[in-house]
Amino acid sequence: MSRLEWQLATVEAVVPETPRVKTFVLRLPAWQPHRAGQHYTLRLTAPDGYQALRSYSIASPPEQTGQIALTVELIEEGEVSGYLFEGVQAGDQLEVRGPIGGYFVWEATPQAGPLLLVAGGSGVVPLMAMLRHRQQAGLRNPTVLLYSIRTPDDVIYGPELQAMAAADALFTLLPTFTRQAPEGWIGYRRRPDADMLTEVLSRFPTPPECFICGPNGLVEAAATGLAAQGVPPEHIRTERFGPSGV
Numbered sequence: 001m002s003r004l005e006w007q008l009a010t011v012e013a014v015v016p017e018t019p020r021v022k023t024f025v026l027r028l029p030a031w032q033p034h035r036a037g038q039h040y041t042l043r044l045t046a047p048d049g050y051q052a053l054r055s056y057s058i059a060s061p062p063e064q065t066g067q068i069a070l071t072v073e074l075i076e077e078g079e080v081s082g083y084l085f086e087g088v089q090a091g092d093q094l095e096v097r098g099p100i101g102g103y104f105v106w107e108a109t110p111q112a113g114p115l116l117l118v119a120g121g122s123g124v125v126p127l128m129a130m131l132r133h134r135q136q137a138g139l140r141n142p143t144v145l146l147y148s149i150r151t152p153d154d155v156i157y158g159p160e161l162q163a164m165a166a167a168d169a170l171f172t173l174l175p176t177f178t179r180q181a182p183e184g185w186i187g188y189r190r191r192p193d194a195d196m197l198t199e200v201l202s203r204f205p206t207p208p209e210c211f212i213c214g215p216n217g218l219v220e221a222a223a224t225g226l227a228a229q230g231v232p233p234e235h236i237r238t239e240r241f242g243p244s245g246v
């Protein structure tokens, strides 16, 4: 089956991540290996034939065979995210096509250099696939996740990211809270800016490969900021999810 053909996936589990985010674990009849950072297209069809298509990044690593995990944030008045969030449960079927994308992808090869991941909100999803892929491959390349979120309640994959950072001295988790930080928080409390990017870059022995994903504003600011700090354009890859600001 080609990656351009639609297949009917079965929802194996629905995992609440935050009050506004759920992960849907889908078993695919024609699963095929993906690259970390790729996405699937999901298609909903109403009884009258009306269809809605949306892209969702793969959160699971390529090592997880037979199934994919999609993590979806509930968007206010969102047609597809609203349907998935409210109406879909284990045992249901969803039509998907993929994996798609050949640019915003990262391979965990032994030659992989330092890695800087910058996420805004649900933009963490494809970056999580990269982190899980890196962990599965047992790589020791210096890696930082700069993760911009509004409040502690909005942190997706929080316990897993913390456990990853605790177990791996070469992986640094840098949350930045833009609206409300946890009690006693001494880390960043603002949107990623030039000073923050300078500090983060200074943690790397050599210029990192950079992947930035999230709302348009964050992606634009981080990509421009990194380029201004001298990161070569070919080291900066971006993926934009939507219009909101984090």
Ligand SMILES: Cc1cc2nc3c(=O)[nH]c(=O)nc-3n(C[C@H](O)[C@H](O)[C@H](O)COP(=O)(O)OP(=O)(O)OC[C@H]3O[C@@H](n4cnc5c(N)ncnc54)[C@H](O)[C@@H]3O)c2cc1C
Pocket: 039, 054, 055, 056, 057, 058, 070, 071, 072, 073, 074, 075, 076, 077, 078, 079, 080, 081, 082, 122, 125, 126, 239, 240, 241, 242, 243, 244
């Ligand atoms: C390559 C790619 C990968 C993506 N991966 C993910 C993912 O892993 N998880 C995920 O949750 N989303 C992801 N998205 C976004 C997703 O495709 C949808 O755009 C999102 O779920 C909103 O669809 P909807 O039908 O719920 O909202 P719509 O009915 O399309 O929109 C409702 C309203 O919300 C606004 N809106 C649309 N998208 C957003 C947004 N992202 N933020 C804020 N406001 C918005 C619209 O302008 C509109 O006003 C990805 C997008 C792309 C292009």
